[in-house]
Amino acid sequence: MAELKSLSGDAFLALSHGYAAAAASLALGAVQGSEAGRGYSAPDLGGELPAAPAPGTPAAAAESSGEQSGDEDDAFEQRRRRRGPGVPADGRRRPREQRSLRLSINARERRRMHDLNDALDGLRAVIPYAHSPSVRKLSKIATLLLAKNYILMQAQALDEMRRLVAYLNQGQGLAAPVAAAPLAPFSQATAYPFSAGAALPCADKCAVFPGTPSALCKHCDEKL
DNA sequence: TAGGCCATCTGGTCCT
DNA sequence: AGGACCAGATGGCCTA
Numbered sequence: 001m002a003e004l005k006s007l008s009g010d011a012f013l014a015l016s017h018g019y020a021a022a023a024a025s026l027a028l029g030a031v032q033g034s035e036a037g038r039g040y041s042a043p044d045l046g047g048e049l050p051a052a053p054a055p056g057t058p059a060a061a062a063e064s065s066g067e068q069s070g071d072e073d074d075a076f077e078q079r080r081r082r083r084g085p086g087v088p089a090d091g092r093r094r095p096r097e098q099r100s101l102r103l104s105i106n107a108r109e110r111r112r113m114h115d116l117n118d119a120l121d122g123l124r125a126v127i128p129y130a131h132s133p134s135v136r137k138l139s140k141i142a143t144l145l146l147a148k149n150y151i152l153m154q155a156q157a158l159d160e161m162r163r164l165v166a167y168l169n170q171g172q173g174l175a176a177p178v179a180a181a182p183l184a185p186f187s188q189a190t191a192y193p194f195s196a197g198a199a200l201p202c203a204d205k206c207a208v209f210p211g212t213p214s215a216l217c218k219h220c221d222e223k224l
Numbered sequence: 225t226a227g228g229c230c231a232t233c234t235g236g237t238c239c240t
Numbered sequence: 241a242g243g244a245c246c247a248g249a250t251g252g253c254c255t256a
Contacts (some may be wrong), residue, residue, distance in 0.1 A: 101242095106233060108243070113231075139229060 123147055 124138055125131070127147050138146065 091233085095252090102234080105235095109245090110232070112244070116230095141229090 038076070120140055120143055122141050127150050129135075129138065129146065
C-alpha cells in the first residue's frame with residue numbers, strides 16, 4: 001500500500017512535469033521491483049501448475065469453468081471438502097444442472113472481470129507514467145487514483161489556460177508591466193503547487209486534490 | 225513472515 | 241429466467 005500513499009501528491013507532480021521517467025521514479029518508487037514481477041494480468045491456465053490446484057488459482061478456475069477433463073467431479077468434490085472458494089457455504093453437493101448453471105455464471109463473472117481488467121489496462125495506457133518492462137504495472141487502485149489526479153490536473157490546467165486567454169484578450173498582452181494579482185493565478189507555484197525538491201506541507205499537497213483520501217496520503221499519515 | 229495485490233468462486237440483488 | 245453487478249471469502253504469489 002506504500003505506493004498508493006505516494007500517489008496523491010508527489011506522483012502527480014512528476015506527471016505534471018515530465019510524465020514518464022520522473023513519474024516512474026516518484027509515483028512508482030515503491031512499485032518498481034524485479035523484472036520477475038507478478039504478471040497477474042494474464043493467468044496462465046496451461047502453466048506448470050499442480051495437478052490439484054488450490055481453490056482460487058487460475059488452474060482451479062479453469063477446472064471450475066468447465067475447461068477440465070474427466071476428473072472434474074473429483075476436483076470439485078475435493079474443493080467442496082476443503083471449503084475454499086468455489087465451495088458452497090453449506091457444503092452440500094449440487095445437482096448436476098445447478099452445477100452447470102454455476103459454472104456458466106462463474107465463466108460469465110470471470111469474463112466480466114477480464115473485461116474490467118482490459119479496461120484498466122486501457123486506462124494505464126493513457127495515463128502518464130513510465131511504461132516500461134522494468135517498471136511494474138500500476139496496481140488497480142493506483143491506476144484509478146492516478147487517473148483521477150491526472151484528470152484533476154488537466155482540468156486545472158485547462159481552467160488556468162482559459163483564464164490566461166481571457167486575461168490576454170481583455171488586456172494588451174504581457175508586454176506591459178503586469179500587476180502581481182492578475183498573473184498570480186498563472187504562476188508556476190499555482191499550476192504545480194509542489195515542485196520537485198520543494199516539499200510543501202502536507203496540507204498544501206492534499207488541498208490540490210481535495211478528493212484524495214487522506215488515508216492514502218503518507219504525508220497525512222505521518223503528520224496526523 | 226506479514227502485508228499487499230490479485231484471481232476466482234459464490235450468493236445476493238437488481239434489472240431487462 | 242437470465243444476465244449484470246456487487247461484496248465477501250479464500251488462497252496464491254510476491255516483496256519488504
